[in-house]
Amino acid sequence: MNRSVFAAAFAWQSHAVLGRHVRVHLRKWHTALLPPVCEPLIMLLAFGVGLGSQMAALTWNGAPIGYLTYLAPGILAYTAFMTAFFQSLFSAYIRMHFQKSWEGQLTTMVRLDHVVWGEALWAASMATAYAGMVCLVLCGFGAIGWLDLHWWWLPVVLPLLFLTALAFSAVGLLFTSIIPSMDHMGLPFFLVIMPIGFASSTYFPLPDLPVLSQVVLLNPLHHLAEGLRFLLIAGTPTWHLAAGAGLCVVLLAVLMPIDMRLLRRRVFGDG
């Protein structure tokens, strides 16, 4: 059962569904381009430059560091996480429930496994593309001398960002399968986005509390943010990257079969 769930990710039908989403998105590229460019730009300017200028230097890895430098890898990780979750929750729910485009696809050779994998792959692809945009914005900050990172690592981290996004799209699809209506869309934000986002070292260093330092070890976003930070600021790959990747694989392995089962029940009333 599980093997066939994961085999569907590589089926041509899943890629046809992914192609459909890419095709729709590319037609709206001029408006679709604004969020991934503007959001990190605003966040880096408002928090990194604005708030950062009001703060004393942070201590990270035993050395003082400017807030903009601390924030840059965090925003990269947060973009992958947030974009994937948002796509697989809101957009997938709208396509499933309101547009009924899932049902249209299911009348062809595409089966539910393919539709779900198409959604997950699209959410991860879009998140990776958005993260790529963030990389370009960071390069812009570097070009004017506001940021100094180990730039050659940027292209290398994109596959890891894709894996992270794929894992969080599985989390988003879990909520797509269980939320009763659009009115309940706020719940995943309180239950998932805020706890994971705040306990992740993306926007600020976590306080040194014994319990919290143990809990964040289970947060793949924390490992991704810290791993990217070591990589881009210190130029050093650390165990955080492996831990983040491992947790993402576990998330995918556990959640995708559950997603399939719950979505089958939701879409077909069966299972």
Next chain:
Amino acid sequence: MTTTDTPSTPVAVANLLDARGLVKSLGGKRVVDGVDLSCGPGEVLGLLGPNGAGKTTSLRMCYGFLRPDAGTIRIAGHDLVTEADAARRCLGVCTQDDTFDADFSVRGNLEQAGRYYRPRIPDLGRRIDELLDRFGLAPFADQMPETLSGGYKRRLMIARAVLHRPRVVFLDEPTTGLDPQARMAVWELVAGLRADGMAVVLTTHYMDEAERLSDTLLVLQSGSVRAKGPATQVLGDVVGEHIVVLPAGEARVAAWLAARGATPSTVLGTWHLPLDAAGLAAFVAAFPDLRYEVRAPTLDDLFMALAEERTP
């Protein structure tokens, strides 16, 4: 998985749809219980039954939305479970709801649907042009589907269902909510699909539609097949050969019916009595002075008879 770009050779089978012993329980309740469905090339099978009879569940099993608890489904000779891709390549589905892709134009919908088939549809562009012309959609090809009228939306749904030249087409209430002109336009399209040699499986609540379009009617009740055959045969089996219509409340007739253990259907103050030839002869002999109308049974009578069978 087949990924070549040439279509497979059509398999010659007597029944393009061959479903046997279908059983399905949903929510702990047995919704379909041992249903057989078959439909040959150039045949229209009309699936009828009151709400909750198991029509939609049977159909959803046949086009792969639901997996049967028991039974087998073969589409053009291919098992829907073990040869899923080959079977699905041979079937087309027009669902009851409009499920086109709101992000694409009319033509774009057909182009996108074409990408969901392997082997790929040969000459897809030419096939789309042909369908746009045949279904009267050419003037609206670049419009978004939501701008179409109800009748043209249905045409688009059917065009999408037959884009890949399937051998079995499922049409789930294709004319519900349409005005008479649009309904008749859809009837013409269904007749065209039959002429093309497709096996067409149709569900509808419109009795005239079922009678006019279907070669064979299959009546479901409480998840089982109640009757099957040409419309006249099904009506004769379930309803009777004649319907006597007279004002309700005639005491003599009530007593005569009670003696025979029969109960009339009451519609708007009239009794509708289903009778076979012998029963009609007895009725005429019993009431020589009574004024009444004798008509042929319709599928409306069939539905009423089924409803009364369900009522304890």
